[in-house]
Amino acid sequence: MEPLGAADPRRIGPYALVGRLGAGGMGAVYLSRSSGGRTVAVKVVRADLAEDTAFRDRFRREVAAARLVSGAFTAPVVDADPDAEVPWMATAFVVGVSLHRAVATHGPLPEAALRMLTAGLAEALVGVHGAAVIHRDLKPANVLLALDGPHVIDFGIARATDGTALTSTGAVIGSAPYMSPEQALGQHLTPASDVFSLGTTVAFAACGESPFGDGAGAAVLFRVVHTEPDLSAVPAGLRPLIERCLAKDAALRPTPREVIAAIERPGPRPDPRVDPRAALPPVDAPRPSAGWLPDPIAADVLALRAALTALPAPEPTLPLTGPTEVLPGGSGTAPTAPDRRKLLLGLTGGALAVAGTGTVWALTRDTSKGNGKNPLGGSGGTSGGTPRPSAESVPDAKLAWQARLPASVAQVLPGSxxxxxxxxxxxxxxxxxxxxxxxxxxxxxxxxxxxxxxxxxxxxxxxxxxxxxxxxxxxxxxxxxxxxxxxxxxxxxxxxxxxxxxxxxxxxxxxxxxxxxxxxxxxxxxxxxxxxxxxxxxxxxxxxxxxxxxxxxxxxTEAMPVFWGLPQTGGGLLYADTKRIVAVDAKGGAAWSKEFQAVLVGAAGRYFLVADAAGTLFALEPATGRQAWKAAGVVETSLRGDGVATDEKGTLAFVLLRDEDGGFSLAALDTASGRTRWRSPLPADAEGSSRLGARLLYADGNVYRMGADGMLWAFDASNGNPRWKYGGFKGNSPTELAWGAGDRRLCVSDTGATTVAALDANGA
The missing domain is CATH 2.40.128.630 (Lipocalin)
Incomplete structure (x- = not known):
């Protein structure tokens, strides 16, 4: 949770605002307290949207729909004023952590918790559908794990079953990995669509990832519609029910009440001669209790509750006079900020739906199948025997400036x-x-x-x-x-x-x-x-x-354009999904296509560049697809792309190469021949950081790299020597950072917040 800034209001209606929980395209959500001390999440609409009559009407309908939905496992509306000068809505604040964050931090849930999760989500849908509303965006980020059970939040893109839209023009219509086939195809939706999303959400909790895999939204939606889910990690006693929830035919899916009934019935026990788990006692039907959560997640929830109880009670009539920091224990001194921020950030019971121009698209790829180990701290041997430089030997850069903007920034581009x-x-x-x-x-x-x-x-x-x-x-x-x-x-x-x-x-x-x-x-x-x-x-x-x-x-297109490459000259481009690459000529025709499982696609000079899962990089002739040269040991692209960078003229291609010790080297390849101009071992990433893949930019004589831990590095493009590093974003997920380079600057945006920062190319 962030302290209130100068532009944030201090009071909305009868509620004093304590801190900002999050922001999106429609406004912001604040942790707030009434004069009587009740903690709520207040959703405040942006001032410019408040002047839009049509938007007010849509927000009014959203409030009306949210008021209809009330149950043990939803976050009910407690107050609202869609006709105020600045429209707002207050919902009960659920003291819980999001399912997405809990699984990302602590791993998949055990079977007992999965059964409780399934029953709780189904019970929430009984209330939602009973109010003649379809949620349309049930996903791990919209499920809060509280001590009394799971809670479904965020009805910002809900739709009445009579087809009446409750959201604004251009609002998000769903999240690709958790959409039903009929939603992906733009067909008429019924409550069964939410049951499909329930199945994908529970499967995520069991597996740690979407059952339809990762990738660009278009590729994921193709698999949702045409392929079967991977439920291998779902416990055997729960798998048949989840399979029914994920039926392609909506008519074959169970109703939420049937899901609850199936959970309450004991499932068949495995044969002890085949599965030793059969000797374990049967799992009881889930009941809401503080013990339903695994201990690490329960500890996070309890710590969050302790922090909230320490919030100072606001004055009953006076607005707050300045930013208020959440301080556990009321000591007046903040504990270690990252620990508290990890608990509070994004846990609001009234989270905003992010608006956009269609489906939320995500380039997220499975990085668990690559070769090599996570780089560890310290020096080690590289493929060429060159000692790996230490991070401490690289100078730290200074931030040139940081700015806050009125909404989340999707992209930053320097120039002029x-x-x-x-x-x-x-x-x-x-x-x-x-x-x-x-x-x-x-x-x-x-x-x-x-x-x-x-x-x-x-x-x-x-x-x-x-x-x-x-x-x-x-x-x-x-x-x-x-x-x-x-x-x-x-x-x-x-x-x-x-x-x-x-x-x-x-x-x-x-x-x-x-x-x-x-x-x-x-x-x-x-x-x-x-x-x-x-x-x-x-x-x-x-x-x-x-x-x-x-x-x-x-x-x-002949394939979903998950990746692409634009050559410096000659026109046309190359696009690819995870199975096929297609070259388009300068007149828009398909020059050629090949079956190819690409993990990196780009272009340098006059060639297209593609890499396979073994790490072999191929340079291909744009007109024919003929191989010009190849290089080995190349690291695949990162979750957000940027797998290869080139200089201004396209004469050099900068890539990451995998070393024998599990670390990386930065290399410059001659794009005409594929020969290595230089290869320089990189300082090791932070111990325990997950592998990101290659994320590189070139500008102003620097090759920039974003590490798996959010650390930013600048290297001399003439020899690969490190010039500076910047750790201000360290600890942030690189998937949430957008960046752009040029005009003597490197600029970075935290896409989950509203901040933009710039560093000079020389790091000073």
Whole structure:
């Protein structure tokens, strides 16, 4: 939880605000207390949205729907005023940790807890569906584990069973790994859709990952619709029920009451001659009690409760006069900040739904199948026998500036003395001191949402020359409902945000833009998500002639574009999913395609670059797909891409190579021949950090690397020697950090918060 900032209100209605719990595209959520001392989570709408009459109507319907849903395993609305100058809604604060955070921190749940989780979620859905509402976004992040059982939160994208939308135009329609097949296909939803999400959520709790795997949203949704889930880690006694919940045919899924009944009935015992676990006593039907949670998770909840009980009681009438820090024990001195932040961050019972231009897309890949070990602290031997330098020997960089913005920042792009910060509803230009110089609002350009924000954000903008290009979608509405959308790109002058113009994909309805690979030789390349008359969607490649301000060509993809590569010259691009790579020529035709399980895709000079699971990097001719050269030992791309970086002319490709001691070396490859120009062992990552894969950028003579622990490194591009490091983001998940380099700066955004920071290229 963050202290209140200067721009945060101190009181909303009868509630004094204590601290900020989180923020999203629609506003912020605050931990708050009434005059009588009741702790609640207050959702406060952004001031600019409060002026939108249509948004107020949608928020009013959301409040009405949330009021209908009340039960033992939901977070009920306790107060609201959608007609206030700044609309708000207060829900009961659930003292619990999110299922997603608990599993990420402590691992999968044991069977007894899984059974309690399943029954609790089903009971919550009984209440939700009894109020004629479909949740539509049941997922681990929206489940809080409390001492009295699991609680379902966040009805921000719920929909009434009569089809009445309860959310704003362009709001998130679900999270790909937990959506039902009918939701993925844009079909009519019934309460059975939530039962499918229940099944995927419980499977995540049992396995530690989605049963349909990771990857870009489009690839995950393809598997949700067409493949069977991996339930191998689900306990045998629970697996048949979860299999029924995950039936492709909604009519074959059990109702929530049938789920509860199945949990309460003892399941068949395994044969002790085959499974020694059969000798264990049977698992009783779950009952809410403090002992249902594993001890480490229960300890987190108890620590959270202790911190909350130490909050100072607000004055009954006076607003708070300054930021209030949560201090366990009321001692007046904060304990170690990371420990408390870990408990409090993101645990609100009224979390915001992040708005965007379609499904939340996430590039998350399974890194457990790679080769090598987690790098450990200290020096060790590398493949060439060169000693690994110590992190302590590398100078620490100083932060040039840090700025807070009104919403989560999906992408940061430096250029022309400006850092462009792309958010859902606007783009803000910050100057070299981090101060706001200009703002461009999507509402001024045809109701155009720009970005999906949060940890799942992808690339939505690019800088070329003195201009910034931002992709999005223009939605038209009639009678308060969205009737259609068109993908478009907005171009503005980077220095002052002026001279705007747009190019629109006029002949194909679109739900939004999946990704914006970039600009090459005067053409912008965009992946719009288009729809047809049946509401089925497909991803295309849209090439825009920026000088003529018109469409150059449109390519219908043959594979989901999870990865891509843009060569410096020659036009066209390469895109790939986890099974196939497809090359597009300069006129938009498919030059060639191959079955290939890629773990890295990029381009350097005139070649496409792809790597397989064995770590072999291949340079391919764009016209024919013929192999030009190959290199071994290359590390796969990170969860957010950036697996390979190139210099300005594309003559060098910078990659990570895996060493014999489990650590990494940074290498520069000659893109014409594949020969190694230099190879430099890297300082070891922090002990215990999970392996990230390669995440690299090049700019201003530096090769930047983001470590698995969030540490930022700058290396000399001429020889690989470390220049500086910066640990201000250490401890943050790299999947939640967006970055951009150029114009003598490295800029970083925490996509789960509202902060942007900049470092000078020289680290000073």
């Amino acid at each position: 003395g400006i850092v462009a910060c792309v958010m859902l509803a606007e783009v803000v230009g910050l100057d070299r001191r981090g101060e706001k110089k200009w703002t461009v609002k999507g509402a001024d350009h045809g109701d155009m949402p720009f970005a999906v924000t949060g940890p799942t954000a992808r690339t939505v903008a690019a800088v070329a020359g003195d201009r910034l290009y931002v992709s999005g979608a223009r939605f038209t509405a009639s009678g308060g409902g969205q009737t259609g959308g068109r993908a478009r790109v907005l171009g503005i002058r980077m220095a002052d945000g002026k001279d705007p113009w747009t190019i629109e994909l006029a002949d194909r309805p679109a739900m939004g833009v999946l990704d914006f690979p970039g600009v090459r030789d005067g053409r912008a390349y965009v992946f719009p998500m288009t729809t047809d008359e049946s509401a089925a969607y497909e991803i295309g490649v849209w090439a825009l002639d920026l000088a003529a301000r018109r469409t150059a060509w449109f390519h219908r």
